[in-house]
Amino acid sequence: MTYALGQRSLARLEGVHPVLVAVVKRAIEITTQDFGVYEGVRTMERQRKLVASGASKTLNSMHIPAVDRLGHTTERLGHAVDLVPWIDGEFRWEWGPCYAIAFAVRSAAAQLEVADKMNWGGVWDRWMHDLPGTEAGMKLAVKQYAARHPGPDFLDGPHFQIGRKG
Known part of the structure; x- marks a missing residue:
C-alpha cells in the first residue's frame, strides 16, 4: 500500500531542513506503516515544557531552528522531526x-545519499x-543500543534528525 502525507503533516514540515523534508516525503512513499x-x-x-514534563531530555533540541x-x-x-505511527485514524x-518507519527512513536516506x-x-x-537494512535489524539495533547504554537513557522511536549524532 502507498501512503501520503496529509496537509497537517506537510504543514508541520515547514521550517524543517529541506534535505530532511525530502527524506520524510520519500519514506512515506516506501513505508509499510503509515x-x-x-x-x-x-x-x-x-x-x-517538554523537558519539564520528562518528554525530552535536552534544551539543545534539533527541533529548534x-x-x-x-x-x-x-x-x-x-x-529534526517526530514521525509517529498513524493507526486507525490516530x-x-x-x-x-516505529521499526517499520525507521527502516523506511533509513532506506529513503540511503536513496537520497544522506544516511551518513x-x-x-x-x-x-x-x-x-550504520544500522541494519531490515525492520528486524532495526529492532535488534535498539536492543544493542540499550545494552551499550544501560540506565535512564531516552529511547525516542519517532525521532529522526540530520546533522548531529545523539
Whole structure:
C-alpha cells in the first residue's frame, strides 16, 4: 500500500531542513506503516515544557531552528522531526510500528545519499547508514543500543534528525 502525507503533516514540515523534508516525503512513499509528522520545528518555550514534563531530555533540541548544520544555506532551520505511527485514524505511540518507519527512513536516506548524516532516536550513537537494512535489524539495533547504554537513557522511536549524532 502507498501512503501520503496529509496537509497537517506537510504543514508541520515547514521550517524543517529541506534535505530532511525530502527524506520524510520519500519514506512515506516506501513505508509499510503509515505515519504522520507529529512535530517538526519547536520553539524554545515548547522545548522547556517538554523537558519539564520528562518528554525530552535536552534544551539543545534539533527541533529548534539553528544555522544549517549541513552548510547548504544561511537560513535557521529545524533539523529534526517526530514521525509517529498513524493507526486507525490516530497517532499511536507504540514501538512495534516505529521499526517499520525507521527502516523506511533509513532506506529513503540511503536513496537520497544522506544516511551518513542522519540518526534515529532509537539508536542515538549511530548514523543511519550504520544500522541494519531490515525492520528486524532495526529492532535488534535498539536492543544493542540499550545494552551499550544501560540506565535512564531516552529511547525516542519517532525521532529522526540530520546533522548531529545523539
